[in-house]
Amino acid sequence: MINNHRLIDEFIALTKFDSESYNELDIQRYVIEKLKELDLKVVEDNSIDNYKKYTNSKNIANNVYGYLKGDIEGKGIILAAHLDTVSPGINKNAIINGNKITSDGKTVLGADDLSSVAAIIEALRVIKENKISHKDIEVIFFVAEEPFAKGSRYFDYSLLKSKEAYVFDLEGNINDVAIKAPAIASFKIRINGKASHAGFRPEDGINALTILNKALNEINLGRIDDKTTLNIGLINGGSGVNIVPDLIEIKGEIRSLDNNILDTELKHLNDTFDRYAKIYNGSIDFTYEKEFSAYEIDNNDNVIKRYNKAINKINNKKINYKTTFGGSDNNNLNMHNIKGIVVGNGMRNVHSKEEYILIDDIIDVTKLILELVKE
Ligand SMILES: [Zn+2]
Numbered sequence: 001m002i003n004n005h006r007l008i009d010e011f012i013a014l015t016k017f018d019s020e021s022y023n024e025l026d027i028q029r030y031v032i033e034k035l036k037e038l039d040l041k042v043v044e045d046n047s048i049d050n051y052k053k054y055t056n057s058k059n060i061a062n063n064v065y066g067y068l069k070g071d072i073e074g075k076g077i078i079l080a081a082h083l084d085t086v087s088p089g090i091n092k093n094a095i096i097n098g099n100k101i102t103s104d105g106k107t108v109l110g111a112d113d114l115s116s117v118a119a120i121i122e123a124l125r126v127i128k129e130n131k132i133s134h135k136d137i138e139v140i141f142f143v144a145e146e147p148f149a150k151g152s153r154y155f156d157y158s159l160l161k162s163k164e165a166y167v168f169d170l171e172g173n174i175n176d177v178a179i180k181a182p183a184i185a186s187f188k189i190r191i192n193g194k195a196s197h198a199g200f201r202p203e204d205g206i207n208a209l210t211i212l213n214k215a216l217n218e219i220n221l222g223r224i225d226d227k228t229t230l231n232i233g234l235i236n237g238g239s240g241v242n243i244v245p246d247l248i249e250i251k252g253e254i255r256s257l258d259n260n261i262l263d264t265e266l267k268h269l270n271d272t273f274d275r276y277a278k279i280y281n282g283s284i285d286f287t288y289e290k291e292f293s294a295y296e297i298d299n300n301d302n303v304i305k306r307y308n309k310a311i312n313k314i315n316n317k318k319i320n321y322k323t324t325f326g327g328s329d330n331n332n333l334n335m336h337n338i339k340g341i342v343v344g345n346g347m348r349n350v351h352s353k354e355e356y357i358l359i360d361d362i363i364d365v366t367k368l369i370l371e372l373v374k375e
Helices: 004-015 025-037 046-053 111-129 206-217 261-277 301-314 329-335 359-372
Strands: 041-044 064-068 078-083 096-097 100-102 137-142 164-170 176-181 183-192 222-225 228-237 246-255 285-290 320-323 339-344 356-358
Touching: 004 100, 004 111, 004 359, 025 041, 025 064, 025 111, 025 137, 046 164, 046 183, 078 111, 078 176, 078 329, 078 359, 111 137, 111 164, 111 359, 164 176, 164 359, 176 329, 183 206, 183 261, 206 228, 206 246, 228 261, 228 320, 246 261, 261 285, 285 329, 301 339, 329 339, 339 359, 356 359
Parallel strands: 078 137, 078 164, 164 339, 176 320
Antiparallel strands: 041 064, 064 137, 096 100, 100 356, 176 339, 183 246, 183 285, 222 228, 228 246
16 A cells, blocks of 8 residues: 555655755645645644754744544543754755665765654655555654754644654664663853963962863773763863963753753762862853753553554564663653554664665555554
8 A cells, every 4th residue: 555656755755855844844844734634634833943952043833733623532642753954964964775774974864863754744745645444644754853852842732632752863764662761961161260370479379170180080981881882982172281270161962861860960070070170260151951861661651552463464574672871852752641662663774874774664654554554
């Protein structure tokens, strides 16, 4: 029933949009029309109002929500994918070679995550054409997923009726599924000292580097336990080789599968830097933003049971339950009491110009969706 050519044509059409994060307006208009043609009740939320502070782009768009009433009793399900790509994603030129689709080597392909958008649209077409019985279907096409899922962070969750979500946004194929993901916080520490001439009056200065050095002796970097990583990725400061540095700014992130450990580590960072700043008569400004909260889905949750059943109808390969160390729209769905899993959509080498996808894998995602909505 799946029209493979139409499915791939749709994917290629979607990749033609220059939909880097915060530039989804054109592709958003396009998918809204597609969903309307397929009889979904379509609503844009007002997420722009809340996330526009993160960008100067004029081409930002709201998240897209579509609802298709079903004829099967019981709660419905949510199907989600995102409309934005990482850069370089302008002038994408997808090349089909047998079963494989690649970019032309100058940009990403955009299989992350437009192949999932295409699969959802094709599944809805098949449902409409063949008048297939289905549960209530809620489709969400999120914007701005790549920059710490800003679109889903500010999605209007009051639109949703179901409590079960399938987010098609994982490297791997449909037998790969992420059921556990970390909380992520990004932080910035400004260490304020006092400048003085390094040769004539070094003792008049307050050396921000000394404060940093002392504090770092008490901070573990890298994998700090089996659930947690900490990184300081940006270090800036100083104003001249003969000047005691009066300002250093560091930026980093913490990820943990345990929300409490994340909080403890943030506090530990703040306290340690603050203590040494005081010892050396300096000060710090510590700021952080919680980008994601952690989630873990249980084997007994309906979302897993339904997924298992659906997979078994498509193939008899084993399912790989994964812990991801990345955040996605699914973190935000789970934070809003929706049980969601992230399913492999076939994309490979994502976030690189070597990104590719197999046509068979996009077809499998479409098959999976058609199974999921059936019972
Ligand atoms: Zn993605």
